[in-house]
Amino acid sequence: MYGEAYLTGTRAKKRTAAIGSAGTLIAAALIAGAVTAPTASASTNSTDRHRGYSEAQGAAIAAARAAKAGIDWQDCPADWGLEKPIKCGYVTVPLDYAKPYGKQIKLAVDRIGNTGTPEERQGALVYNPGGPGGSGLRFPRRVVTKNAVWAKAAKAYDFVGFDPRGVGKSTPISCVDPQEFVKAPKMDPVPDTEADKLAQRGLAREYAEGCYERSGEMLPHMTTPNTARDLDVIRAALGEKKLNFLGVSYGTYLGAVYGTLFPTHVRRMVVDSVVNPSREKIWYQANLDQDVAFEGRWKDWQDWVAANDAAFHLGTTRADVQAKWLELRATAKKNPIGGVVGPAELISFFQSAPYYDSSWVPVATVFSKYVAGDTQALVDAAAPDMSDTAGNAASENGNAVYTAVECADAKWPTSWKRWNRDNTLLHRDHPFMTWANAWMNLPCATWPVKQQTPLEVRSHNGLPPVLIVQSERDAATPYEGAVSLHSRFKGSRLITEKNAGSHGVTGLVNSCINDRVDAYLLSGALDSADVVCEPHAVPKP
Template sequence: MALSSAGTLVASLIAGAVTAPAATADSRPAQDREARGAAIAAARTAHQGIDWQDCPADWGLVKPIQCGWVSVPLDYAHPYGKQIKLAVDRIGNTGTQQDRQGALVYNPGGPGGSGMRFPTRVTNKNPLWTNVSKAYDFVGFDPRGVGHSAPISCVDPQEFVKAPKADPVPGTEADKRAQRKLAREYAEGCGERSGAMLPHMTTPNTARDLDVIRAALGEKKLNYLGVSYGTYLGAVYGTLFPGHLRRMVVDSVVNPDRDNIWYKANLNQDIAFEGRWKDWEDWVAANDAAFHLGTTRAAVQDKWLKLRATAKKHPLGGVVGPAELIGFFQSAPYYDSSWVPVATVFSKYVAGDTQALVDAAAPDLSDIAGNASSENGNAVYTAVECADAKWPTDWKTWDRDNTRLNRDYPFMTWANAWMNLPCATWPAKQHTPVEVTTHRGLPPVLIVQSTRDAATPYEGAVSLHKRFKNSRLITEQGAGSHGVTGLVNPCINERVDAYLLKGQLDRSDVTCAPHATPKP
């Protein structure tokens, strides 16, 4: 879920009969229509299949990876109405035909992330996925609205990345009014540029798209790997299509509780980010011989606050203010792999090398494609979170909750609030989240989670574990990197392999020691 907004750069933060979810009386007719529409679309696409070709040259996906398209209804309540095309790609299993167990479909999160790089885990010979790739085709896709799949936009991409942006932490009521104006204008821009798509940019629709992709692949049942928001997509898919699922691994889990989607999820994220930020500061202090940023957490924090104050008064290099600093430094509480690079740049700045920090944190206005991708990712993030659930429309609620949180958890609170505030004035319908639960036919699901995860707090994995009967939870104790299955930890890696290759799960939940702590 690492994305950016109109106001700041921040983190937030995935044929046959169709099983409709449990529904309230007033929502059931619409869901029944959408369930029928999904079955129609899946049957149609199963007949058509996918016309696999070499990928377009500018997609950066080389042979033997192949690309294709799957058509899905914009609105599943009208399956014969307007269709949109979803980009998909694949690489065949590396073992024999006898080894093959079907396709493994991947979503990396966001919402707004592209899964199209997934097959490169095979071409790049990622050792963690060698065994699984012998048995499965690796399939990625751009979800609706993302990348090559009917992409949406809310602002001009070059305007989106221009710097510097206002300090996310408001000092005055005027600062809050300015940020509220930016959020309202961003929501209006989404409506103006992508209005026809917005009512249909929901997680349940993306789950229906996933089932159409399953059918297009010729698979009776789906094998799925979802990370971050991809876990919520998986949870909704498992609820809507329990009998269509074969195996599912969800890694770094969004709490699927209806009350959590999405306003509370972002408030809870602020608390978790503060905890992981402190973990990083403790590590920096313990490695003072390498970084010279102080021997205590308090000393490191003091240097961070001085850096923020300096950048607020005079943006570094004229382009890096507090918002850009958050955009750069937030990767440390997100991913352990960023601990050394972020600390190294911070250390250089304190030693007098300002340019290193400017180079790392400033937006690159010359990167036209990258900026368009960032703007699109942010647009989808906002569109899905705003459409999935009803948000508070009363500014007093936002102001009260974020002012209170900011007192104890200041690292991300206000930056996260401004990123999500467009949902308060969203110009399209906001839906009621699916009640994630076990329906008949749901197979055992493997859940993987670290206890110190900042973007998706640990409680999310516990909540999904309770909702999905016969699921197993692997806990990485004392670790906090987001996306556990991509890290070297044999206790986890071997269990993921055993589940995907043999359907094996431990008889009870498992707690693993943390993966190796980064070394300077």
């Protein structure tokens, strides 16, 4: 949801990939498979049993241990897809921070050194791309590929990525067999009858049960505060006294929680495309808000398609484009295209357009080809690749982590009456994503482990100014989230990209934004007041 955009089955996978450039997909880059440290000895476990630790004490113990151990950097395993000179390693953290000497897990990290001189180096810049469930391991590749947007920052910083707990190489969790997870076509997310809703409720309950059966030991500890504690342990293992952090999408909530828990450990923090950190929003209401924003951005894309009818031949008005979308959807519902692309798969593919401007042309092109008679282009784009076992495992793992974190972070409504009422009302005016989003999150209504109370995000003494970047019409993280965080983090600055809606703004070419991000990272410089930037260039067919 709050990261890379795709949907598999009844759960719309909406997770950001602000990796490399905005809109890059990461599904195939993850291979589930991590090294789990052995359980601590009975003697050290007895330390936890006989002395109660707060999670803050446990985090301090783990960080001190990591600072002493450091990271044993090695060439990355060949199947990780991370070329030299990127180095890889592991950082050990407690599964439960209240038991710092108990069960340990390992987190995969990677880094590439700064490209400038030793004198220019300002430490490590640690990155999270969103999700929950996104991998940050491809972040150092921005240096390898000579990404111009990040060239100045790369001179000063080592670029460091990591797989959060439960993700990819970091003790991955699972809820269902990956090949079953991606199998298509899935049930239409938009219910026609009460029987349809009952079937979807059954699928959601089964999914929650599968998470517990396959990953029960991890589930109680799959929370954003624990990931923030992991982030502080990584900081210590890197030998950094203070953290430099770049978080996109869900990564902004991770940053907000980190800044609240560890205000004096922050040096520089950039948060881009902001999750609303209000306790009242995390996570049930945040998803409902997202449905409204997706509808608005979907219409923006349709307007652009209509304005470029000479290229796409899908109609000269938004209504024309919507009519063709509804016709396509009805066709796929009656007879899945190519036998595998039904309405669920269509939403999976088409939702990338409201997510990212970089998807506007590719999605419109495939749509145009289909209307012109080329059904294979749509099948190739929207159907799962059953032969891609590694990619399917990554997809299933990402969805499992998304669900586990959001369900554990907050108490969700358990009344189906409320879910049904809220989503039925919302769907009337915002039909594009509402029910797909509801089914994706419904496992949280029957989640089998204790759900926490979200942290009250706010700045405390010692937190330096944070730079907040947000597009005005973002679908995945509505603009109000940036305003909310801005009000909570005193001294923060908000850069608004007006009349724009791409998700993951810092990876786009817009000098008004890029120059300010560079200035902040390189010298800590901020404008005396908030800034409004003109939008980046609109895509051209």
